[in-house]
Ligand SMILES: CC(C)[C@H](C(=O)O)[C@@H](O)C(=O)O
């Protein structure tokens with residue numbers, strides 16, 4: 001059996017708590033002979049900054065390049081509110097995304113039937129919801145230069161961020177969206193602000209061209225980002241795949257995740273290009289939720305998004321479909337059995353902590 | 366009685382239909398001797414482009430500068446999808462905002478009790494909702510330079526947008542937010558992405574400074590824009606005033622508006638600075654909804670947001686508090702009487718069209 005090189009980067013806040021539960025699942029898969037892993041672990045974010053003054057060390061970056069897949073917990077927190085911008089916790093995550101060229105961020109927002117009542121939305125609007133947001137992750141305003149704060153006269157300052165997109169960046173993320181739509185309901189909504197932004201004009205044009213030349217079988221609609229935000233709230237089930245840029249994707253995917261009522265349940269994948277020779281693609285898997293410093297260290301965080309991120313890695317990076325199915329079935333199973341962490345708890349359900357939920361998943365496996 | 370110079374710019378799509386209903390209300394106020402108006406009217410958006418090749422003519426701009434207040438319907442539509450970027454319909458609205466320096470966009474998102482069931486959200490999450498989004502409107506990525514599309518080699522293109530903020534722009538919008546909070550629940554949430562954007566770093570810093578020096582009595586919280594989007598869906602009633610930049614404000618205010626279930630009901634005000642000598646401030650009032658080309662020309666659009674925009678103008682530009690109260694009471698009255706346009710209709714209510722709703726408001730007055 002192939003040994004899969006997996007790098008664990010728990011990060012900050014609840015990151016290490018939810019990662020501890022994933023390790024149980026990894027141990028179980030190993031013990032059952034269902035998969036064989038070579039595990040590395042390192043620091044990222046504030047934890048790395050505290051240890052070496054950088055939000056990710058060169059050693060950790062080397063491990064990231066050597067890994068077949070990376071599991072990341074979360075980064076950031078008020079503790080590092082005043083560290084210099086260049087070495088803030090988030091810079092570690094952003095460097096991983098950029099240096100590994102993980103340009104395609106897949107954020108499924110699905111509503112677990114057992115949790116439909118946890119949504120803010122009326123049940124019929126979210127029951128069965130299954131939207132996939134495909135977010136461009138290595139371009140746009142996150143990385144464009146100049147990105148500066150300058151002192152002017154009189155104590156005034158000027159801050160600048162630059163949103164840059166080149167055609168090839170839009171084309172490759174559009175292709176990912178169209179390919180994924182073909183495995184789903186065959187519909188893509190492309191989202192930008194072409195009425196205000198030149199990057200939006202180019203985005204719309206390139207997505208239309210890619211569609212016209214290679215994906216005419218997929219239904220394509222263009223929506224302005226503000227309208228898309230509205231439509232997500234009004235009638236989320238109209239969507240299948242949404243493709244959008246780094247910044248709009250950040251906000252819209254968080255809104256979509258919150259709609260499901262299952263924020264602590266949602267994994268994500270950040271994928272690079274398929275390499276010509278090896279056929280491999282670099283990949284990082286992480287929960288959609290953040291470091292949640294307000295509940296960190298209390299053992300109450302929901303580990304399911306993190307465990308689901310492992311399942312995505314099994315499926316997309318290692319081709320271990322059976323193992324992935326099994327982990328996902330176990331997650332569905334514990335929910336059906338009524339196990340709930342605080343974020344999704346409701347009357348009559350069995351309240352468990354982080355470790356309790358992890359143990360329940362193992363028991364279900 | 367003072368005569369108020371009011372410029373009407375119906376614009377595109379449903380703009381002229383909803384503006385027709387406002388004219389009835391203006392006529393009624395005039396006839397009752399409650400207010401005296403000198404009305405001008407002109408074209409903006411696609412309608413102006415069709416007539417003169419520009420999304421707003423120099424004559425219309427001159428009228429805008431001469432007016433005490435402007436009422437605008439909406440701009441844009443698929444008809445103008447292929448006109449040159451510089452003269453697209455939206456450029457007319459953006460020029461008005463920029464040239465008149467209407468830097469403060471006030472977008473109240475309130476849930477009319479009679480309409481709480483029209484929301485996607487569960488009733489208890491939105492009943493009594495009253496959030497005010499204060500959006501910066503003359504800066505940021507909307508207006509920053511460079512804003513270009515360049516041809517590279519091999520048919521590749523590069524698009525650039527630039528987000529620029531100077532301290533004074535952030536300071537003045539923060540002051541508006543704090544002042545308004547004092548007339549409300551005294552709480553401000555400031556929203557940016559300081560973990561990714563330098564404009565976010567400066568935004569957070571300036572808002573904190575203004576708060577620390579002059580508004581310590583107001584509660585200030587900072588939220589990242591993605592978290593704010595989430596929180597709006599999760600528990601919108603936690604918010605009183607949200608202050609944010611032009612682009613985040615565009616998306617978050619649309620999400621907030623949709624939460625109320627009353628999109629067709631929500632007016633907005635875009636205000637300039639108070640002028641030193643006259644004590645006046647330039648102002649433009651418009652519905653939060655757009656041109657809705659899909660229902661334009663059918664006489665079914667909801668005119669209440671447009672009529673509510675007039676009420677805001679009466680209140681904030683003309684100091685006609687009594688008249689403003691009366692118009693707003695009439696709106697509440699027709700809702701209580703069960704009149705509903707299609708967007709807010711539900712079983713058992715009286716379905717009316719655009720003109721029917723306008724007439725009902727007049728009857729209620
Ligand atoms: C932590 C932060 C830099 C990050 C982002 O803005 O991309 C996060 O919000 C996300 O969505 O993964």
Ligand SMILES: CC(C)[C@H](C(=O)O)[C@@H](O)C(=O)O
Pocket residue numbers: 195196226440441455458459615
């Ligand atoms: C029409 C468009 C240019 C405008 C904007 O993006 O500001 C609209 O969406 C709004 O929010 O007023």
